[in-house]
Amino acid sequence: MSDKFLLHELSWKDIKDLNQDTSVFILPIGSTEQHGPQNPLGTDFLIAEKIARKVAENTINVYCLPTLPIGVASHHRDFPGTLWTSPQILLYLVKDVLLSMFHHGFKKIIVCNGHGGNTSAVMQAISECNDKEEMKCLLFEWWKDEELIKSVFGVPGAVHADAVETSVIWAAEESLVQTDKFEQLTSSKEWGRKIGDLYFSSRTIQFTESGIAGPIEGISREKGLKVLEKAGTKLSNVTIELSNYV
Numbered sequence: 689m690s691d692k693f694l695l696h697e698l699s700w701k702d703i704k705d706l707n708q709d710t711s712v713f714i715l716p717i718g719s720t721e722q723h724g725p726q727n728p729l730g731t732d733f734l735i736a737e738k739i740a741r742k743v744a745e746n747t748i749n750v751y752c753l754p755t756l757p758i759g760v761a762s763h764h765r766d767f768p769g770t771l772w773t774s775p776q777i778l779l780y781l782v783k784d785v786l787l788s789m790f791h792h793g794f795k796k797i798i799v800c801n802g803h804g805g806n807t808s809a810v811m812q813a814i815s816e817c818n819d820k821e822e823m824k825c826l827l828f829e830w831w832k833d834e835e836l837i838k839s840v841f842g843v844p845g846a847v848h849a850d851a852v853e854t855s856v857i858w859a860a861e862e863s864l865v866q867t868d869k870f871e872q873l874t875s876s877k878e879w880g881r882k883i884g885d886l887y888f889s890s891r892t893i894q895f896t897e898s899g900i901a902g903p904i905e906g907i908s909r910e911k912g913l914k915v916l917e918k919a920g921t922k923l924s925n926v927t928i929e930l931s932n933y934v
């Protein structure tokens with residue numbers, strides 16, 4: 689058995705030799721969509737992949753599945769380069785990936801999701817697998833972890849291409865962030881539009897011209913590195929617990 693941890697680099701013989709009860713697989717998933725003028729279109733899947741691969745590399749019994757780079761993002765369609773799929777397709781795709789692993793005898797999978805538009809489809813796929821096949825699938829979303837984000841940035845979570853997300857992608861993929869654009873960034877205060885207190889979904893262009901939503905002050909690569917580290921520790925601890933879970 690090799691010390692490789694990425695499924696696509698292993699052979700079927702390697703997979704056959706893995707312990708089906710204790711092995712945990714992480715499925716990184718994100719989106720290819722606009723993230724403001726300063727960040728790469730791949731921001732969501734690149735961050736999810738970075739966290740997932742680091743954990744798989746450093747945690748025993750943990751392996752990483754190939755990244756799913758396209759998500760539910762049609763609301764960003766007015767920004768060039770954005771790709772999307774429907775929630776129904778994503779649900780079936782994620783479910784089929786999870787069921788493929790189940791077919792090979794593995795029941796423990798964590799979906800590491802980097803994009804808000806994917807959440808409900810992914811959750812549905814997870815609960816259908818857990819209900820019908822008695823799998824043990826979980827969802828991990830670094831950007832929604834209020835305690836974690838607050839401890840580094842003092843805000844409850846990342847919005848979109850804001851200071852939190854820009855810092856984290858800057859930490860994850862330093863060369864892909866255009867720091868010379870930082871000075872001219874503009875953003876909308878929050879995500880979406882509201883009627884009364886209630887949000888209604890709308891195209892991103894209708895509330896932010898730059899594509900950025902949320903506070904943009906205080907971008908820091910150092911803080912981004914801290915978030916990556918804390919998210920990695922948290923995910924690693926969950927994988928260890930899941931590996932031992934019976």
Ligand SMILES: [Zn+2]
Pocket residue numbers: 723731732802803848849853
């Ligand atoms: Zn994002």
